[in-house]
Amino acid sequence: MSVLRIPTPLRPFTEGASEVEINAENVGMALEELTRRYPSLRKHLFTETGDLRSYVNLFINNEDIRHLQGVDTPVSAGDQLMIIPSIAGGLPGGC
Amino acid sequence: MTIELKLSNKVLSQIQANGENAYPEEGAGLMLGKEQDGRRVVQRILPLNNAREDTARHNRYLITAEDMMSAEMEAMRMGLDIVGIFHSHPDHPNRPSEFDRDWALPWFSYVITSVENGRAVGSRSWRLADDRKSFFEEIIVVLKEHPEVKS
Numbered sequence: 001m002s003v004l005r006i007p008t009p010l011r012p013f014t015e016g017a018s019e020v021e022i023n024a025e026n027v028g029m030a031l032e033e034l035t036r037r038y039p040s041l042r043k044h045l046f047t048e049t050g051d052l053r054s055y056v057n058l059f060i061n062n063e064d065i066r067h068l069q070g071v072d073t074p075v076s077a078g079d080q081l082m083i084i085p086s087i088a089g090g091l092p093g094g095c
Numbered sequence: 096m097t098i099e100l101k102l103s104n105k106v107l108s109q110i111q112a113n114g115e116n117a118y119p120e121e122g123a124g125l126m127l128g129k130e131q132d133g134r135r136v137v138q139r140i141l142p143l144n145n146a147r148e149d150t151a152r153h154n155r156y157l158i159t160a161e162d163m164m165s166a167e168m169e170a171m172r173m174g175l176d177i178v179g180i181f182h183s184h185p186d187h188p189n190r191p192s193e194f195d196r197d198w199a200l201p202w203f204s205y206v207i208t209s210v211e212n213g214r215a216v217g218s219r220s221w222r223l224a225d226d227r228k229s230f231f232e233e234i235i236v237v238l239k240e241h242p243e244v245k246s
Binding site for chain 2: 007008009010011012013040043044054055057059064082084085086087088089090091
């Protein structure tokens with residue numbers, strides 16, 4: 001069992017839970033399990049086409065999964081997963 | 096129910112000064128505070144570096160995940176939560192853009208300050224609707240005194 005930490009703005013969709021215990025083989029499966037348990041969370045983590053939203057960053061034991069194997073990064077019992085949003089915005093136009 | 100964001104005159108002035116100081120680029124930062132019994136109160140702001148490249152900072156801001164992680168820990172140390180984001184729109188109205196909506200998180204308050212020719216001319220606060228299709232405005236209530244919130 002590993003622990004997935006939920007950031008404050010997503011807690012209204014996890015019934016207020018700041019941490020959720022998850023049993024999964026890798027990060028992608030952990031997110032699938034999380035959104036199966038809390039379906040209303042899915043649209044805030046994934047786009048309509050199933051990609052992770054731009055602001056979603058995942059850390060496992062304080063390491064960004066982009067520097068590991070992405071969503072295929074294995075998860076072991078006792079690991080701590082964190083969803084950390086990055087924040088962006090701005091004027092119309094540009095990219 | 097009317098949704099409100101309460102902050103002191105001092106905090107609002109700090110938010111607007113951040114936008115003026117960043118002009119003609121976008122300034123941004125986090126609002127730390129508490130939500131109790133449906134009342135959201137900003138206690139202090141945490142200005143952060145705009146991590147976008149030089150050529151994009153006039154119309155974009157970015158707060159990295161690493162900065163968010165540090166801010167989260169700082170907020171916890173103060174017994175506060177990150178309750179929202181503030182940013183400026185240089186020479187543009189204080190309404191959220193489509194780009195703002197794409198990147199918006201639910202629950203957070205998004206305070207946008209319009210800065211015209213280097214002077215802040217008004218701030219409005221918005222929240223993302225749960226279906227992510229639009230923002231709705233929340234009323235900014237400016238308090239003369241700094242609000243007391245139990246931690």
